[in-house]
Amino acid sequence: MKCVEVKNLYKSFDGKDVLKNISFDVLKGEIFILLGPNGAGKTTTVKILSGVIEADKGEVYIFNKKMSVAAIELKQIIGYLPDEPYIYNKLTGKEFIEFIMGIYKKRVDIKKYEFFLEQFDLKDVITKPIEVYSKGMKQKLLLLTIFLREPEVYILDEPMIGLDPQSISFFKQFIKELSYEGKTIILCTHILEVAQQLANKIAIIYNGEILLCDTQTELKNKFKTNNLEEIYLSVINKISK
Incomplete structure (x- = not known):
């Protein structure tokens, strides 16, 4: 489908x-x-x-x-993560999650929330203002929020x-x-x-x-290699000449 x-x-x-x-x-x-x-x-x-x-x-x-x-x-x-996301730095991580979930009228599943906090190692900072987060922490917070939404x-x-x-x-x-x-x-x-x-x-x-656009299996069959780098460079070099 x-x-x-x-x-x-x-x-x-x-x-x-x-x-x-x-x-x-x-x-x-x-x-x-x-x-x-x-x-x-x-x-x-x-x-x-x-x-x-x-x-x-x-x-x-x-x-x-x-x-x-x-x-x-x-x-x-749709759960969209842009390349340069805008994030409300004055909110805490927890407040940001609640804000976004509220916009989409979604309830926070506490078990999943705690699971993602553990996996992304955000437990110690989730109640702190986002302005003290590193870039990586902000990225993890955004992914966590999208995953909780379950689009x-x-x-x-x-x-x-x-x-x-x-x-x-x-x-x-x-x-x-x-x-x-x-x-x-x-x-x-x-x-x-x-x-x-x-x-x-x-x-x-x-x-x-x-x-080019195809399944990975078909690409490997077509180019007779399992190495995606070889396929990619072959395609790019051909068009660059």
């Missing part, structure tokens, strides 16, 4: 084309990795998917509902930046569990290892264009 359909997206800023005819599908329960270098168009793509900005042309459908028409409804089932679609832009090794390990395992439960994950990264470890399907984006 298709969860997300992206059809012919175009976007420009100040006359510069940032996205050019972006199209792909994501199945329900899939971990979809948008892989590309910095400035490739990953962040702009997921901002459009999340309803944060609008495309100049093209459409995004989530569960067959058009984002441009049903944005308010669809945002209720149907997770759209995560470079979610592991700033995380310690223990949190990265937990994040990867939990994302896989979400996929097994039928949740859909769209994750932006420039790290090949992350894509190789997590992806069911990979789209390589470069200069605002999708160069």
Whole structure:
């Protein structure tokens, strides 16, 4: 079952084309990795998917509902982590979680709350103002809040930046569990290892264009290698010449 359909997206800023005819599908329960270098168009793509900005042309459908028409409804089932999130620094971590959960009319599951605090090692700081948090702590707080919301679609832009090794390990395992439960994950990264470890399907984006999009299994069969780095460099080098 298709969860997300992206059809012919175009976007420009100040006359510069940032996205050019972006199209792909994501199945329900899939971990979809948008892989590309910095400035490739990953962040702009997921901002459009999340309803944060609008495309100049093209459409995004989530569960067959058009984002441009049903944005308010669809945002209720999307958990979006931006690359540069705004966070209320004067609140404590606990107050921030309660605030966000209140916006989405969600009840905090205490057992899950305590579980995530333990996994992300935030127990000692959760009642302190966010302004004293490190960047990594803020990232963990944002992920914790999204996980507590339990949306149907997770759209995560470079979610592991700033995380310690223990949190990265937990994040990867939990994302896989979400996929097994039928949740859909769209994750932006420039790290090949992350894509190789997590992806069911990979789209390589470069200069605002999708160069290839397929399941990891099909890509390895097509390029006759299990090494994603070799596949990625082959595709990028071909277009760069």
